Amino acid sequence: MKKLKLVMVGNGMAGVRTIEELLKIAPDLYDITVFGAEPHPNYNRILLSPVLAGEQTLDEIVLNPVSWYEENGITLHLGKKVVGVDRARRIVKAEDGTEAEYDRLLLATGSNPFILPIPGKDLKGVIAYRDIADTNTMIEAATQYQHAVVIGGGLLGLEAANGLMLRGMQVTVVHIMPWLMERQLDNAAGKLLQKSLEARGLKFLIGAQTQALVGDKDGRVMAVQFKDGAEIPADLVVMAAGIRPNTELAEKIGLHCNRGIVVSDTMQTITDARIYSVGECAAHRGVAYGLVAPLFEQGKVCATHLAQFGIGLYSGSQTSTKLKVTGIDLYSAGDFIGGPDCEEIVMSDPYGGVYKKLVIRDDKLVGACLYGDTVDGSWYFKLLREGRKIADIRDKLMFGESHLGDTGHEGHNKAAAMAAADEVCGCNGVNKGTICKAIKEKGLFTLEEVRKQTKASASCGSCTGLVEQLLMFTAGGDYSAAPKKKAMCGCTDASHQEVRDAIRDEHLLAIGDVHKRMGWRTPNGCSSCRPAINYYVLSTWPKEAKDDPQSRFINERSHANIQKDGTYSVIPRMWGGETTADELRRIANVVDKYKIPTVKVTGGQRIDLLGVKKEDLVNVWKDIGMPSGHAYAKALRTVKTCVGSEWCRFGTQDSTQMGKDLERALWRMYAPHKVKLAVSGCPRNCAEAGIKDVGVIGVDSGWEIYIAGNGGIKTEVAMFLCKLKTAEEVLEYSGAFLQLYREEGWYLERTVHYVGRVGLDYVKKKILDDAQGRKALWERLKFSLEGEPDPWFEFDKAAVDTRQFQPVGA
Amino acid sequence: MSDWKTICRVEDIPVLGARRVARPGSTDVAVFRNAEDKVFALLDRCPHKGGPLSQGIVFGESVACPLHNWTIGLADGCAKAPDQGCTQRFSVKVEGGVVHLDLEELNKSAAEAVRYEATQV
Numbered sequence: 031m032k033k034l035k036l037v038m039v040g041n042g043m044a045g046v047r048t049i050e051e052l053l054k055i056a057p058d059l060y061d062i063t064v065f066g067a068e069p070h071p072n073y074n075r076i077l078l079s080p081v082l083a084g085e086q087t088l089d090e091i092v093l094n095p096v097s098w099y100e101e102n103g104i105t106l107h108l109g110k111k112v113v114g115v116d117r118a119r120r121i122v123k124a125e126d127g128t129e130a131e132y133d134r135l136l137l138a139t140g141s142n143p144f145i146l147p148i149p150g151k152d153l154k155g156v157i158a159y160r161d162i163a164d165t166n167t168m169i170e171a172a173t174q175y176q177h178a179v180v181i182g183g184g185l186l187g188l189e190a191a192n193g194l195m196l197r198g199m200q201v202t203v204v205h206i207m208p209w210l211m212e213r214q215l216d217n218a219a220g221k222l223l224q225k226s227l228e229a230r231g232l233k234f235l236i237g238a239q240t241q242a243l244v245g246d247k248d249g250r251v252m253a254v255q256f257k258d259g260a261e262i263p264a265d266l267v268v269m270a271a272g273i274r275p276n277t278e279l280a281e282k283i284g285l286h287c288n289r290g291i292v293v294s295d296t297m298q299t300i301t302d303a304r305i306y307s308v309g310e311c312a313a314h315r316g317v318a319y320g321l322v323a324p325l326f327e328q329g330k331v332c333a334t335h336l337a338q339f340g341i342g343l344y345s346g347s348q349t350s351t352k353l354k355v356t357g358i359d360l361y362s363a364g365d366f367i368g369g370p371d372c373e374e375i376v377m378s379d380p381y382g383g384v385y386k387k388l389v390i391r392d393d394k395l396v397g398a399c400l401y402g403d404t405v406d407g408s409w410y411f412k413l414l415r416e417g418r419k420i421a422d423i424r425d426k427l428m429f430g431e432s433h434l435g436d437t438g439h440e441g442h443n444k445a446a447a448m449a450a451a452d453e454v455c456g457c458n459g460v461n462k463g464t465i466c467k468a469i470k471e472k473g474l475f476t477l478e479e480v481r482k483q484t485k486a487s488a489s490c491g492s493c494t495g496l497v498e499q500l501l502m503f504t505a506g507g508d509y510s511a512a513p514k515k516k517a518m519c520g521c522t523d524a525s526h527q528e529v530r531d532a533i534r535d536e537h538l539l540a541i542g543d544v545h546k547r548m549g550w551r552t553p554n555g556c557s558s559c560r561p562a563i564n565y566y567v568l569s570t571w572p573k574e575a576k577d578d579p580q581s582r583f584i585n586e587r588s589h590a591n592i593q594k595d596g597t598y599s600v601i602p603r604m605w606g607g608e609t610t611a612d613e614l615r616r617i618a619n620v621v622d623k624y625k626i627p628t629v630k631v632t633g634g635q636r637i638d639l640l641g642v643k644k645e646d647l648v649n650v651w652k653d654i655g656m657p658s659g660h661a662y663a664k665a666l667r668t669v670k671t672c673v674g675s676e677w678c679r680f681g682t683q684d685s686t687q688m689g690k691d692l693e694r695a696l697w698r699m700y701a702p703h704k705v706k707l708a709v710s711g712c713p714r715n716c717a718e719a720g721i722k723d724v725g726v727i728g729v730d731s732g733w734e735i736y737i738a739g740n741g742g743i744k745t746e747v748a749m750f751l752c753k754l755k756t757a758e759e760v761l762e763y764s765g766a767f768l769q770l771y772r773e774e775g776w777y778l779e780r781t782v783h784y785v786g787r788v789g790l791d792y793v794k795k796k797i798l799d800d801a802q803g804r805k806a807l808w809e810r811l812k813f814s815l816e817g818e819p820d821p822w823f824e825f826d827k828a829a830v831d832t833r834q835f836q837p838v839g840a
Numbered sequence: 841m842s843d844w845k846t847i848c849r850v851e852d853i854p855v856l857g858a859r860r861v862a863r864p865g866s867t868d869v870a871v872f873r874n875a876e877d878k879v880f881a882l883l884d885r886c887p888h889k890g891g892p893l894s895q896g897i898v899f900g901e902s903v904a905c906p907l908h909n910w911t912i913g914l915a916d917g918c919a920k921a922p923d924q925g926c927t928q929r930f931s932v933k934v935e936g937g938v939v940h941l942d943l944e945e946l947n948k949s950a951a952e953a954v955r956y957e958a959t960q961v
Binding site for chain 2: 554555582584587594
């Protein structure tokens with residue numbers, strides 16, 4: 031088959047990323063030709079600032095060397111500006127006469143700097159700040175001249191000013207607006223930024239309006255003149271007063287442009303279906319984006335359409351900003367200026383150089399502006415995107431998500447201050463140096479890419495904020511790809527919520543039905559979506575949906591916990607943590623009989639037998655003769671209890687009995703993740719009920735119920751739900767909450783995250799305010815659990831494939 | 841001509857599942873069956889940290905290691921990028937619904953695997 035022809039005009043980051051995405055999914059569909067006006071292959075434009083500042087070299091910021099184009103069979107025309115397109119005959123024409131035919135044309139012409147229309151703008155020494163040539167001009171100027179003036183105190187202008195200063199020039203920034211970076215910062219943060227840059231040696235003329243540039247007799251700039259008649263010396267003038275989408279070619283060839291080349295959600299120009307456009311030149315729903323993450327999203331969508339898959343729509347992005355001046359942390363997102371209908375929470379410590387402002391409208395976070403301490407930026411950004419109600423976390427909001435409870439990275443919250451050898455991800459043992467190296471060498475831009483390559487923050491995620499900071503100052507630019515929803519996995523674009531909804535609304539009973547209905551891209555899913563869907567169908571349609579053991583992780587398939595050497599651990603159930611001499615004797619005998627190497631008391635008041643061979647599991651279960659503890663499952667694990675009023679001289683309630691009753695009522699309960707309970711008999715709380723999914727604390731007049739605590743990666747104290755009088759009520763309220771979590775939680779979401787997502791107020795509404803709904807939830811849970819088998823003894827009913835315990839071919 | 845050792849019937853392996861072929865004195869071999877009833881055999885040892893691949897979740901023509909979720913291709917035994925590393929493949933013959941492995945491979949690699957483990961210590 032003859033290949034189609036794809037021509038791309040523009041050789042920048044957004045365009046080349048689109049080609050990369052295309053090559054991934056349809057490597058042989060097109061003969062590809064690329065025209066680039068610059069004489070360089072694709073490089074990371076965001077990193078021009080570190081190059082200017084002398085922190086990186088030009089070679090280091092090249093993303094796709096010329097060899098990459100060769101290896102992928104791409105015809106590359108460097109230094110050739112495209113000046114015309116014959117849309118009828120489908121031919122692209124460059125300035126030097128080079129022509130190329132196309133079936134599909136991709137315009138990725140980027141943007142042009144805005145040059146102030148003032149006298150003297152064409153003098154020597156007056157430049158914009160946009161590409162490698164500009165950067166080189168500045169570096170060279172710094173070796174010969176003394177005075178630099180940067181016009182524009184936005185992101186780009188400040189980075190340029192900082193770089194020139196580091197190269198030894200005296201730099202004045204001229205900014206017409208009342209404070210710096212007015213599009214990214216509010217007044218207070220802008221002033222803080224100015225102060226700290228002044229301390230480094232930059233000078234500012236705020237509110238000054240440039241009138242003309244004055245030249246010397248050789249035609250080189252020598253001064254900048256202002257409206258009020260003042261003049262300052264200038265050997266170099268950098269115009270950084272904003273950028274404009276480069277639509278010159280598009281307009282010339284008759285494509286509809288309105289602040290950019292107008293494209294649809296498929297990134298097709300609305301004028302000509304054969305012509306696509308991505309990047310800073312494209313106007314999508316009236317917005318031309320200037321940050322990397324949205325442009326890469328566009329590239330991905332565009333690639334699927336070029337590949338003729340016809341899937342994927344780009345629906346716009348929310349963006350956030352950080353500044354790339356080493357040592358200055360600032361972050362903003364959303365509507366951080368606010369207005370009369372907004373409330374603000376502000377923390378200001380000008381002496382300590384920290385300022386934070388959160389803007390709230392209708393009980394939702396709509397904007398954030400952070401200066402000096404930005405580690406929580408990504409969390410605020412997440413709240414902002416999700417539009418979650420914040421009433422229940424309002425008192426903590428300002429202090430961020432991370433606090434003492436976070437573990438695994440030694441309490442670091444400023445990545446810049448860490449040494450290369452410092453561990454960032456405690457789960458996977460990844461240090462700062464490794465992450466930065468991977469980002470540089472593999473050209474990573476997004477959190478997802480870093481997770482894939484280095485595994486950093488890929489397990490528990492508590493170091494996500496740190497990794498994002500590393501991405502920020504290593505790769506530059508914004509790192510937050512901000513899809514409005516997150517796909518479940520690579521097999522689908524559907525989110526967990528959409529899959530749950532479809533299963534409920536359309537009565538889907540099997541994994542295959544879900545795949546068919548929702549258009550899965552893979553024949554039978556993957557190890558991440560299959561267990562989730564299996565849980566969703568079972569929890570949504572109990573007694574109807576059939577369990578698929580091959581879609582469960584090994585622990586739930588073999589009903590034991592796999593260990594690093596391939597042996598298993600066995601934890602029998604001890605109701606409420608109570609045992610008997612008889613049980614202990616049987617356990618001891620089993621340990622001897624099967625030569626089990628390690629016996630350990632768990633944190634959940636049970637006994638763990640470690641190092642059991644898989645072949646022995648069935649007999650070990652039988653000989654111990656105790657029920658499965660489900661210590662291997664996303665299910666009810668343990669109900670930890672203190673001794674309570676039966677023995678304890680302080681006890682006010684019989685916590686052990688309450689615990690046993692809860693455990694008997696709830697065992698065999700599968701859930702989105704593991705579930706742990708605890709019952710204490712008095713407020714001394716010896717059972718540590720404050721860090722459990724459901725914690726029950728006896729007081730003289732009844733029981734207090736706490737929910738959504740967590741003792742793991744993120745230590746989180748459980749939140750008070752209600753106070754109850756009787757043990758029956760404790761069962762009903764606890765059960766109803768857990769059923770709500772079972773029905774609405776996303777797979778692998780602990781209660782702390784579930785409640786974090788929906789909000790405590792929502793849970794209270796469902797459990798406390800709606801008595802009928804609560805009773806119905808409790809009934810549904812009892813219905814689900816009724817007659818559920820013990821997988822250690824009822825193999826058929828529990829769908830345990832016992833063949834797995836024996837090898838074949840002996 | 842190679843000698844083939846009878847292992848089991850195809851139905852003895854669960855669809856999208858695996859069985860373990862025990863090799864006394866050396867690492868086991870895992871035999872997999874995918875949704876199209878294709879059968880594959882790999883050394884039962886993930887190239888990452890030695891996890892038993894026979895215990896993983898099978899999908900498409902891949903298996904996810906039960907220890908750290910590396911994805912290993914069933915046909916080539918190699919980890920999916922960006923992870924790197926391969927585990928040994930074994931020849932499989934399915935005839936009349938019966939799965940066979942190459943006897944020589946089973947025996948030979950047993951010795952190699954022992955040597956491998958010896959150098960690990």
